[in-house]
């Protein structure tokens with residue numbers, strides 16, 4: 274590739290060139306046939322934007338509020354594991370990149386830098402993602418560490434009672450390193466003769482019995498607002514509201530868990546309808562362009578989370594790459610707003626996009 278990268282796909286190519294195959298495959302891959310992985314991206318392509326013209330778009334305001342926190346754009350960093358495998362500064366570099374762009378970062382429970390290292394790296398709003406370990410005392414301790422270190426919310430990932438079958442990780446015998454957060458508490462270093470060591474780590478530590486009633490337990494150990502990540506149906510959205518969560522993240526874990534789960538953008542609207550505005554609905558999966566962000570907002574998302582695109586920036590150029598990827602997505606989103614006749618995020622409405630279903634109905 275000649276010159277500087279001009280879009281997220283070019284950052285992906287840079288990441289591919291700079292990473293060992295085992296790590297690149299881990300970051301980029303999905304489950305089994307990778308059907309959902311392809312659909313997450315392709316489903317965006319089937320949604321058409323319906324712009325309005327002759328609107329005064331000389332000033333565009335992308336800013337919004339997420340759980341009471343003002344942020345420069347409806348963009349957050351999705352929690353993704355083990356950033357030190359992408360860049361030696363790990364999550365500290367990601368946190369600094371996010372802070373420089375004034376967007377909220379989700380820190381993964383499976384991070385390679387500690388909660389304290391990330392918290393002290395820069396001043397910014399951050400949310401903490403958790404898995405629930407069989408050793409609940411360890412999860413409770415992590416929640417308290419996040420609370421003590423100023424994190425603004427807990428993201429409970431609900432779609433991972435077991436790890437999805439990621440065939441590249443099986444072939445590569447993907448490593449499961451000791452994660453610094455858990456040093457002296459529990460070993461995360463797993464070696465399996467079956468293939469993926471991170472699969473063995475999840476099988477050994479994650480509590481597959483976790484269910485809706487356990488939200489009460491989580492609420493009893495923290496005052497922080499709780500977001501549920503991994504909702505894909507109206508039924509689960511209604512249950513999430515019943516148990517009193519502060520928000521829902523429509524996500525299929527970047528297509529790394531259940532293959533043939535729906536592309537997230539195809540179910541966003543169903544969830545938004547079920548929620549009836551009671552809590553904010555966030556979205557992730559397949560966002561690679563500013564137009565994707567616009568489409569998700571038009572279908573009712575309050576903000577989107579960015580997973581792989583940020584890792585590609587980190588792998589290519591560390592903190593600077595994270596900053597450039599977020600800035601690129603912000604610039605693309607701002608231009609999309611201008612060319613669609615929307616001056617603020619509240620101006621983006623359902624009538625700004627046409628989905629396949631909508632096009633079909635129009636033709637009848």
Ligand SMILES: Cc1cc2nc3c(=O)[nH]c(=O)nc-3n(C[C@H](O)[C@H](O)[C@H](O)COP(=O)(O)O)c2cc1C
Pocket residue numbers: 299300301313351352353354381382383402430502524525526527528529557558559560578579580581582
């Ligand atoms: C390499 C990688 C690691 C991930 N690790 C986590 C994790 O530790 N916790 C979590 O809740 N989600 C994790 N996710 C899922 C992301 O939070 C997010 O749902 C997904 O990446 C969004 O899709 P995208 O990559 O297409 O943007 C991970 C995703 C990737 C690609």
Ligand SMILES: CCCCC(=O)C(=O)O
Pocket residue numbers: 354383436471472474475526529
């Ligand atoms: C056991 C590590 C799980 C991290 C994760 O969520 C992912 O790779 O998708």
